[in-house]
Amino acid sequence: MRYGVIGDIHSNYEALTAVLKELRAEQVDKILCTGDIIGYAAEPIPCIEIIRDLDCTIVAGNHDYAAVGKFPSGYFHAAARDAIVWTAQQLTSEYTEFLKKLPLVEEFNDITLVHASLNHPEFFDYITTGVEARLSLDILKTKICFYGHSHVPLAIFLAGENVHVDRGSVFDLSNADKALINVGSVGQPRDWDIRASYAIYDEKNKSVQIKRVKYNIQDTVGKIYKAGLPEANALRLMS
């Protein structure tokens, strides 16, 4: 099986459609999503509809839950919080119910999906270092766990008692007992590369590759301004 893994879409329609076009060309067998369909940008409904129609395996992000009252909005900085309030106003009950039903963790075959950390996934703690990864690696029951939340692609491997962090873009899983892989963000990358980020997991070759795709940022930015969303959410896409 070859999987396409996406996450942190954040209502960015142009980035999502650009990534899905690449995934169709890659002819992946299945798409997995690490959550945060909405938040920050201006097209929550089209993004939810696209994800829902993909019939992918998906978990909830903190923005998904916050917009439907399942996570406190006090957690967020002002620009994120304002977008959550705006997004909640756009959602009809059909979309609210879809987001409310998203699980925090999915587990199948050799794969686990979670938005942030596996220990207390409902707290949405960041994993950006080997130390922060340790508790999640200890309780991970499958070989590989895909996650997001920080919007920075990263792989953290456990081999015996050793934890190794790899900030590259091609990861070989064959020597690891377990791996936590952050697939980066489709809709709001934060690693100084403004292109949309996603991953391809090749089960047979035991490898994961982080891929980047250019998309029409100006269109996304224009829609953020037009919707009256915080300017910071537009500027963040360009730096």
Ligand code: ZN
């Ligand atoms: Zn996010």
